[in-house]
Amino acid sequence: MMEFQDRLNRIFREVFDNDDINISPGMTANDVEGWDSLSHVNLIVAIETKFGIRFSQKELLTFKNVGDLLDSIRGKITP
Amino acid sequence: MPFTSLQYFLFLPLVYLVFYFVGDRARWFVLLAASFLFYAALNVPYLLVVLMLVVVTSYGFGIWLNQASAPKTKRALLWSGIAANILILVVMKYLPFLSTNLKALTTLLSVNAQIQPVKAFVAIGVSYYVFSAISYLINVYLEIVKPERHFGYFTLYMAFFPKLLQGPIERAENLLPQLKAKYEFNYDNMRSGMLLFAWGLFKKVVIADRLGLYVDAVYNNVHSYTGLPLLLATYAYAFQIYLDFSGYTDMALGSARLFNINLTQNFNSPYTATSVADFWRRWHISFSSWILDYIFKPLQMQWRNGRNWGTAAALIVTFLVSGIWHGAGWGFVIWGLLHGLYLACSVFCRPYQKKLHQALGIEKTRPLEVWQIFVTFNLVCLAWIVFRGNSLEDAWYITTHLFTNSNMRLIDSLLAGQSLKGFIVTLGSIVFLLVAHYLLNGGFQITAGDFGKHLSMKPVWFRWNVYYAIMFFILIFGIFDNAQPFIYFQF
Numbered sequence A: 001m002m003e004f005q006d007r008l009n010r011i012f013r014e015v016f017d018n019d020d021i022n023i024s025p026g027m028t029a030n031d032v033e034g035w036d037s038l039s040h041v042n043l044i045v046a047i048e049t050k051f052g053i054r055f056s057q058k059e060l061l062t063f064k065n066v067g068d069l070l071d072s073i074r075g076k077i078t079p
Numbered sequence B: 001m002p003f004t005s006l007q008y009f010l011f012l013p014l015v016y017l018v019f020y021f022v023g024d025r026a027r028w029f030v031l032l033a034a035s036f037l038f039y040a041a042l043n044v045p046y047l048l049v050v051l052m053l054v055v056v057t058s059y060g061f062g063i064w065l066n067q068a069s070a071p072k073t074k075r076a077l078l079w080s081g082i083a084a085n086i087l088i089l090v091v092m093k094y095l096p097f098l099s100t101n102l103k104a105l106t107t108l109l110s111v112n113a114q115i116q117p118v119k120a121f122v123a124i125g126v127s128y129y130v131f132s133a134i135s136y137l138i139n140v141y142l143e144i145v146k147p148e149r150h151f152g153y154f155t156l157y158m159a160f161f162p163k164l165l166q167g168p169i170e171r172a173e174n175l176l177p178q179l180k181a182k183y184e185f186n187y188d189n190m191r192s193g194m195l196l197f198a199w200g201l202f203k204k205v206v207i208a209d210r211l212g213l214y215v216d217a218v219y220n221n222v223h224s225y226t227g228l229p230l231l232l233a234t235y236a237y238a239f240q241i242y243l244d245f246s247g248y249t250d251m252a253l254g255s256a257r258l259f260n261i262n263l264t265q266n267f268n269s270p271y272t273a274t275s276v277a278d279f280w281r282r283w284h285i286s287f288s289s290w291i292l293d294y295i296f297k298p299l300q301m302q303w304r305n306g307r308n309w310g311t312a313a314a315l316i317v318t319f320l321v322s323g324i325w326h327g328a329g330w331g332f333v334i335w336g337l338l339h340g341l342y343l344a345c346s347v348f349c350r351p352y353q354k355k356l357h358q359a360l361g362i363e364k365t366r367p368l369e370v371w372q373i374f375v376t377f378n379l380v381c382l383a384w385i386v387f388r389g390n391s392l393e394d395a396w397y398i399t400t401h402l403f404t405n406s407n408m409r410l411i412d413s414l415l416a417g418q419s420l421k422g423f424i425v426t427l428g429s430i431v432f433l434l435v436a437h438y439l440l441n442g443g444f445q446i447t448a449g450d451f452g453k454h455l456s457m458k459p460v461w462f463r464w465n466v467y468y469a470i471m472f473f474i475l476i477f478g479i480f481d482n483a484q485p486f487i488y489f490q491f
Helices: A002-016 A037-051 A057-062 A066-077 B006-021 B024-040 B045-067 B071-093 B095-108 B126-141 B151-159 B172-180 B187-219 B228-258 B276-282 B285-302 B304-326 B330-360 B366-388 B392-400 B410-415 B420-441 B451-456 B460-477
Strands: none
Touching: A002 A037, A002 A066, A037 A066, A037 B285, A037 B304, A057 B285, B006 B024, B006 B228, B024 B045, B024 B151, B024 B172, B045 B071, B045 B126, B045 B151, B071 B095, B071 B126, B126 B151, B126 B172, B126 B285, B151 B172, B187 B228, B187 B420, B187 B451, B187 B460, B228 B366, B228 B410, B228 B451, B276 B285, B276 B330, B276 B366, B285 B304, B304 B330, B330 B366, B330 B392, B366 B392, B410 B420, B420 B451, B420 B460, B451 B460
16 A cells, blocks of 8 residues: 555655655645646656556546545556 | 627626526526527527537537446547537638638649638637537546536526627536526625626727727738837737737626626736746636647647657647637637747756756846746737738738838837827826736736725725726727727637
């Protein structure tokens, strides 16, 4: 459970170049400095590469917060 | 029936009275009937058919989308619904443009084809409600909103008269619940709605239309001018189109507020933007958020492996579509392309800009901000030239002669054939606008709320002075006979 969140947190810190980030399920783009539409693409591509998964267009358009992202990753990795 | 017409000044209170005296159960019907009357007053009967076609299509596809369970079927239904809407839009708006360009192409390729010139339809409102319909279908597909089953409320969502002709392009999740809410008389809404309406009227008939006289004099006869008048007319156009469209929006929001309905705010001091991206967060917001959500984001994600190149390409395509949406003409296409290029360039330049600002120690300083506002405003104005220019040749002439020496006397440059009195009135009303705006907001940025709400909170003496000043300007200096139609009607 926490393992995914830790791995995702490392990716967030890397993408936004900020070691103080501690993600939580309720977190949104407004809570992270520099999380705009440009860095969002980098974040998604980094997650897909590191986890070896691929999000669908529909998922990408409906993610509202970090929790949605986590749920989707979990659903793809644990069958 | 434009918002600035005498008929509308009678229509709106009359609709309100009927709305007020019937019970809650019949209120949606009053607004719906009023909306159809309002649309029918354009005297273009086929527009009512087009509106109903869009309504029925979107209503049907919305329900089917919800009933289908297989992802493949859902996708097919979504695309069919979007295609049907786009087909209607193309037939209404783009056939003459397509046929002219096809004809030119066949001539160029020396192909012998019989292409008849096509007459243009009147398409007022169509691009706005077609975009509402598409957003509704996508949001039903993404399960952001449940499909509306009440056909009356759904039709009203599409046809609600304050936003029918020129937006704001409303999302179903914002407007539908408000249309269904119980009505209770609200004095604050009433007052701030009427104030907002009057303020919009002032912006339109006093300032925008007066600036329009000057802009038209220069832009309809560009070869008579060089240098300063071309530059001034371009700046004047930037303010004309802003005050025209934001004036319209104020009147739309003000009208809707009488019925306790809050439409989306379309503007947030767009010319104080510090980058072109920032400009698009402040200009025609209901439209820019539409193209961002439904064109840019899906494309950007589709092309995400291309990283910055993918984003840049998505921006260019998005703004090309934005240009085409504004009208079937090469000027609009190039205007969209220019904005797309501005934004695409900034994708690559921004990290370096940021480093440069840090190295110089000017990051987040006031002088840098002022400089950025200045540059952004001028980039936006440069793009307005091709948007307003009567032809591409004219636009090219203006762009290449902005800084050419003008032999005109300064006063002739400033008047361009208009009277000195008109010039002073325009200047005076702009000063009044800026001062009122500054006093109400404590600055030029709009924080929250709008003119109507801000003014309602001021002391009595202040409010009444502003009331009288607005009435004075509108009655004495407003241009009502041969009034210019709202610029965004044509889109």
